[in-house]
Amino acid sequence: MDTASKLNNTPHFLSFSRKLFLSVISLFLVFAGCFLAYQYQREKEYKVDLLDIQLQDYNERLHQELSHTPDSLWSEVLEQYLQKYITQDLRVTIVNVHGDVLFDSYESQKLGNHIGRPEVQKALTEGKGYDVRRTSETTGVPYFYSATLYEDYIIRSALPYDLNLIRHLAADQHYIWFTAIVSLLLIFIFYKFTSKLGTAITQLREFAKRADKNEPVETDMQSAFPHNELGEISQHIIQIYKRLRETKEALYIEREKLITHLQTSHEGLGVFNKDKKEILVNNLFTQYSNLISDSNLQTTEEIFSISEFQKVTDFINKSPKRPGKEEKRMSININKNGRMFIVECIIFQDLSFEISINDVTQEEEQIRLKRQLTQNIAHELKTPVSSIQGYLETIVNNENISREKMQTFLERCYAQSNRLSRLLRDISVLTRMDEAANMIDMEKVDISMLVGSIVNEVSLELEEKHITVVNSLKPKIQIRGNYSLLYSIFRNLMDNAIAYAGMDIHINISCFREDEKFYYFSFADTGVGVSQEHLNRLFERFYRVDKGRSRKLGGTGLGLAIVKNSVIIHGGTISAKNNQGGGLEFVFTLAKEK
Template sequence: MKRISVGTKLHLTVMFVFLLFAVAFTLFQHVREKQYKIDNLEIRLQSFNESMDDALHYIGKIDEKTLDGYVRRYNNSDLRVTLITAKGKVIFDNIRKDYANFGNHANRKEVKSALRYGYGSEIDRNSSTLKKEYFYYATYFKKDGFIIRSAMPYDNYLSESLKTDQHYIWFSLTAIIILTLVLYKFTGPLGRNITKLRSFASKADHNESLDTEDLMEFPGDELGEIAEKIIKLYKRLQSTRKEQDILKRQLTQNIAHELKTPVASIQGYLETILNNPNINDETRLQFMQRCYAQSQRLTALLQDISMLNRMDDAPHLIDFTSVNISQTVKDIIKDTELQLSSKKMTFKNLLPDNIVVNGSQSLIYSIFRNLTDNAIAYAGLGTEITLSATDNINEWQFVFKDNGIGVRHEHLARLFERFYLVDKGRSRKMGGTGLGLAIVKNAVLLHKGMIKVENRKEGGLMFTFFLKK
């Protein structure tokens, strides 16, 4: 069974609701207009009944000849006028004169209503005496003790006069046709957009190709624009996912490669010791020391990977507290004093006292420690590290620079990539993992800051980064 589109459903629903409204409005208008015309007719007959009562007062008695003439003069020969007592007895009728043969009129609808409310009417009732249909209107004159009932034949003339105006029906039909055209113009593109989105969803669900042009062509309305953006966004995400898969494979390969080197070294030294039980103590100690150094490198690598994963996967679980950066940097200078001394390097700390930010103590430490270790490893012998800060109201701007050899311009854009090493042989020899600057960048971003690196004209690298207070 073919599924009805959303556009068609919307079109049919709105049309059904409007049709119900049109029918209800037509019925209401029909009843209202007919009642309005009946009210006007009743007013005319009520006016005649009152005039008839005034004539009776003037004559002083029921004189049939005079009353017949009065009725003819007032209206026409079709008007029927009947005088009825409060008990229902007919005492005058301008058309039929055999009063003895009249039945009691007390139970007639218009008479009963007149006795109760002072007036009453009935439409389209067949006269039992004249065998014709009349419109009756009765008025009870309580002081005089009788009812004057006037009636008009319910013929074609009266039927036409009471018929409601049909123009509003044609107006409703015209409105329905116009609404149908307008709705079709609106729901047509809507249905096509939804059909295209359904096709897109089906292709996406079955991992089919989304490069077909028909998926990218939508009518130029708001929904079409939204649908087109959704598909473009999906394709962009799909492309990004492919890039991420490539990066993950590269990352896995890099991790495997970086782990392979220390593990192979440890395994080689241990095999040598196990296969040579008579090896002298000095050589065995030397091999064990090398194993320990490789295990330390392996531990550092795993710690760096763990820290990056934690920043990527669960940044909300990292606790933020007040961190005194000034004291943290002093501790780092103290911890790296021997390395700085061995390279004949100096650390010029220009930070003001008590720089406090809201952040993670361990990550703040990692930022400044990795920048320091990077400078110690690559700036060169006898160089100087300078660290300064500027208070920018809502954030601190830090400048970490050295006067070393710097790096070639083509390497600058990739310094913050994971496992990127400018000089791979030298980095591995010095125990570098290629993750230090990646940790720095991710830690700065986690603290809602930003970082950039550039070569100094005087030589060396300069890192500029911001941390929110």
């Protein structure tokens, strides 16, 4: 499973929009909580400071009263002042700078030293100070204390820390409710925003999955995006994808057209990259390359090592290494194995190149074959008919002919009639292949077993001529074709080699190459071979290299023509060439499926 598949199969517990919403809301709630805590503390401190200022004001007014009163009358003045101006819960204490209590509104008896009280310490150092909710050692009641330092004494006011004071000092909670309502409103607005964002991202994810699987995009997907900037960008992406898909489909169709044209072309075509690696070649290119080469090519790239292609190779090597705007081309003629080829090379702008191999003798050969076909048929039929007629005429016109001589003439007539019968049979086979090739029954044929059976059938003839067959075909080479026609290919080639190659030779049968569509076969012997001028005409109907010897051996002149037509019916091509070490080799292809 690839990485993309793993990502697609990974469960998404939270979508991107939910993660974004929760992340931002979490940060917002933390900020709101910190803000509320800070504001609450400030509000509380503000209330405490406000109460402290109020008590400091009491201290100041009391100091004003005492500053105009002798020390001996302080108690009376303090009692009257407290009863007249101050609430009854207020406790007032006057302490000297040494901490001794000079007066306390709640206790008349002598109190302990107050120098260690926090508010007194702050008053001595800072001029004033307060302490919140400290329980009095004298009354056992918690108080809020506020002390102020004057010239040689400290006035301390205190209020009981009861429920009323707690409510008074409590922070105002209206801002808390206001903050909570505003926060909920902002959370709702952000939720709607992230939902729209999530919708767009979800649609983009679905689009990405379909694009990754090369699936078409539905029309309603485009209208599902929200009407915002992200939705607009998403729609543009989908439009670009649609155009790219349409362009890709159009290019694919054109590519299929090009490949079809390449495979059905009547010239060998091969396309290579700048490193001379095969991009695309057709069957004829491989066939012609092997025909020009002295040895069978295992790979198409081996053509650049063929001496006949040296000029083409030099032209490619000398071309500028940097891409240019102009295409460069050259062509050469190659005359090999009785055929004339025109080889043309075109170098494209990206330094890739195309090599075409065109057999220029083919059209002329076809015209010549058509012209000679009628003459050859008439001539081949005339020969046995004339012989039969001559022998019979001698018998009829000569009454005194001996019985032995008559028997000899009749046997010769019978032999000629058999030859005529074989000739008519082969003509019938060729005619049937020409006119009804598409109506021939096809089945799975094991070529390895077929060739093995042929070798067994001709074992006596092979033994008589001391011929050794080397069958290099690997097992299970299967082709969908017509058994009779496939049999005729290998049988006619075998009979041809036995009849004409000579004594004490080797016949080598091999499948030297295989690709997705074809098997490449070689049928070679080490016999006498054929002169160059005959190679190109071996597959012509009624063509004989040695006419007298062929007729003497009983050949009809149609065996190799039947081989060629059978190969063509099975989607292949066939050529003949002389081996360097002597002998004749037939190189042909057969399609795996036909």
